[in-house]
Amino acid sequence: MKQIPWSSLSARSCRNRRKGCNFAWEQCKLGDVAKITMGQSPNSKNYTDNPKDHILVQGNADMKDGQVHPRIWTTEITKIADKGDLILSVRAPVGDIGKTSYDVVIGRGVAAIKGNEFIFQLLKRMKTVGYWTKYSTGSTFESINSLEINNAVINLPKEHEQNKVGKILSYMDHAITLHEEKKRQLERLKSALLKKMFADKSGYPAVRFEGFGGKWDQCKLGNVGTFRGGFGFPENEQGNIDGIAFYKVSDMNDSCNTLTMRKASNYVTSSQISKNKWKPILNQNIIFAKVGAAVYLERKRKAMGPFLLDNNMMAFQPKDADIDYIYYVFQRLRISKHAQVGTLPSLNASELRNITIYIPSLNEQKAVADLMVSLDHTIILYDFKLELLKKLKSSLLQHMFI
Structure with missing residues (x-):
């Protein structure tokens, strides 16, 4: 084998070596x-x-x-x-x-x-x-x-250094595997709860919190809230960083690590709002794509007002219903099934209003929603930990080898 002088090794290659590993590779x-x-x-x-x-x-x-x-x-x-x-x-x-x-x-x-x-x-x-x-x-x-x-x-490196490096990276792989499996288990649990804790056509859920009884009310989605579409954002007005958020479908690309809109790629000022006669959405709504392939991604977000939407999106504001509960009703509905198929798939508010849903008392809505939110936050936490572990593993692979 060709011997590599220790002096030829880069500082990056050497700085992460284990104590006692001083031999050339x-x-x-x-x-x-x-x-x-x-x-x-x-x-x-x-x-x-x-x-x-x-x-x-x-x-x-x-x-x-x-x-x-x-x-x-x-x-x-x-x-x-x-x-x-x-x-x-x-x-x-x-x-x-x-x-x-x-x-x-x-x-x-x-x-x-x-x-x-x-x-x-x-x-x-x-x-x-x-x-x-x-x-x-x-x-x-x-x-x-x-x-x-x-x-x-x-x-x-020498065999004892191989063993040390291998042990560290094997431990990282094990930690990543455990977190991935835990996340999968939580996602399977969430999927099961979405089926079992919401009423079917019988008006009763299969699984219920103690202390709640009675049949859930059957109603149309349009009876528990209002839909609102967006409008085109002039290209020459994009890119502002002050004012209120103007959400686009691309702002929901972080598909697995958030429940609530965090930021927008564009913002609008008061003068733009006045000039274009836009009416911002002032309250918390559930927003989603209404046109294009993004409809089938089924991404939903809660967005706190005030904000504006572009014309490829739609907002739903619940009335007399818990927004978190309705958020999970939307997740369960798979509203992409109601998309009109053409050159581009699209959702129509008039059709969405007629979707049948089942509503329990406000207290039971909150109980169900609190459990689902807690579960989602735990999934997001594992997702965040996985991202950190994978970045750390990637860094170790980069710095612990020559």
Whole structure:
């Protein structure tokens, strides 16, 4: 192996090293330090759905969250990977890496690598920095071959430093996986509560807080609030940073980390409002897209007045009903089902007003809404933590390797 002088290492590469790790890293080829087995696909006639047969890993579709997830089985053994091996995708998407907790048969879309946690994290970093792109650019079908994998140039520290780096990054992966699973569980719980805690055609919810009884009132959406559309914002008046918010559909692109509108890309001044004879919405409303593909995204936000909307959006202001409860009624309704299909899908206020909903007493509305808001805030918290963990992991991948 070629020895790299310690003096040649950049400050960025060195500053995050663990205490006691003062040795230079060595440059080598991946094939020199890890056994690599290229996959070979069995005959498709031998594929089965019988879990008693051999698990087949053909590509990225057979891996999830960095682990092999059995999907297809085979009675024919071609090339194999042992439990604990690393699985590298060699066809589009090239460079994705995972592990297998099983003995598996590997198809031609993957390669098996016998490597430790450090090698696993190093291969993750190579994918992140686009190492494999140079081999597949310009190809009709992205792929890498055995020679390119074996000759991949890597830098390795001493074994004890490999173990320390691998342990830290493995811990980060574990924390990210736990947070992702917790978030999925909360989202499944929310989906179930949206079905069970709101009345169906019988007028009764399947799940109810203690102390509440009786049948919910059936009414039309138009009886519990009013709809209002927006209007075009002149291009030559956009970009102001003072005044009140002028919301557009693009302001709701943060699809998973907020319930309430935080900011707008455009604001309007009092003189603009007066000149255009605009009438701002003064109270808290639920806003959503009414035209275009964004209708199908089903994004809803609560927006505190005063604000204005562009003509691709619509606002709904509840009356004599809890706005948080109505917000979740909207989430449950999937109002995109009521879109008129044409050149562009669109929602019509007159049709939305006639949607049948069920309303309990105001106290029960608040009880249901408080639970749902609390659940959403917890989901948002996990989403925020996940974002921080992934940024930290990305930073560690950048700074803990040469």
